[in-house]
Amino acid sequence: MASPRLSLTAGPADPRSRALLDWYDRHRRVLPWRALPGRRSDPYHVWLSEIMLQQTTVETVKPYFAKFLALWPDIRALAAADDQTVLSAWAGLGYYARARNLIACARAVAARPGAGFPETEEGLRALPGIGAYTAAAIAAIAFDEPAVVIDGNIERVIARLEAIETPLPRAKVEIAAALRPMVPAGRPGDFAQALMDLGSGICRPRNPDCLLCPFRSTCKAAAEGRATAFPVKPARKGKAIRHGTAYLVRDGAGRILLGTRPERGLLAGMAEVPNTGWAETAPPDSPPVRAEWTRRNAPVIHVFTHFELRLIVAETRLADEPTPPAGLRWVAEADLPGEPLPTLFRKVIGIAG
């Protein structure tokens, strides 16, 4: 439960931080996982939202956050949930290793005294799926630790505020060094959330609204009229491309043939449409059943963090309802929403939103 904030001490020493907190007190976003002004956030809510928000937008996360809280209102409930049910509820959020780590982390926290999260960055980092950024964010927002929280939005704001000319990712060290002395001892959680709000609403990547910004009189990039030149990007390299074939099989009853991915690796443990796997050179054909196949002209294209996948879809419809091949199963279309099907395979089946 949210508890009263413990450390409403004197204002921050850095006038820029003071200006930012004043702005935040007037313009803070209302978010489902955010505590009311003057209250401390529930660590479970902060952790859940931060894990969901990695690589995903606030608007995408909101319905998932509501669904998870309705199904599992606290960490003990989530820790006791069945893996497949959690993966199914996660389906569509992508980056499924995070869902697996979410379950592992919930169980690790539930096993602690009082099922409480560690309150320090160091303690939080020892949990599954919690990296440097997430540990800092939870420590600051849920426990008011003076952690240096840097996500993509904050990185942009600070790179502009200080006009840091070093390209990313090398600039990260300078950004952290510039931010550290700005973190106020009294309201570090609000300070981090204020920077997040500023980065997402005002100091936007393309059209920063410098006139409305609390840093407008102190920002070096704005003073030089070069806001969008920062952060300086590294030279672009093209993404690697991988190819493969997915086999979309329907039986006489219209059911779809699905498998389950291995417990390790990309999309671990999720459901899949049978496929050849993927590589830089398309792997050899390996259809799961003997049949006449029709290949769709355009491949399904899906972009992962480190490569772009181009998957040819081969389709067939069987006349009868045979026993599925070993390791595969028939799933009725009406039951697909309950399957932990990643977006890639939803696209293959043609049900991606």
Ligand code: SF4
């Ligand atoms: S003044 Fe402009 S560029 Fe500088 S931090 Fe504010 S919005 Fe960003």
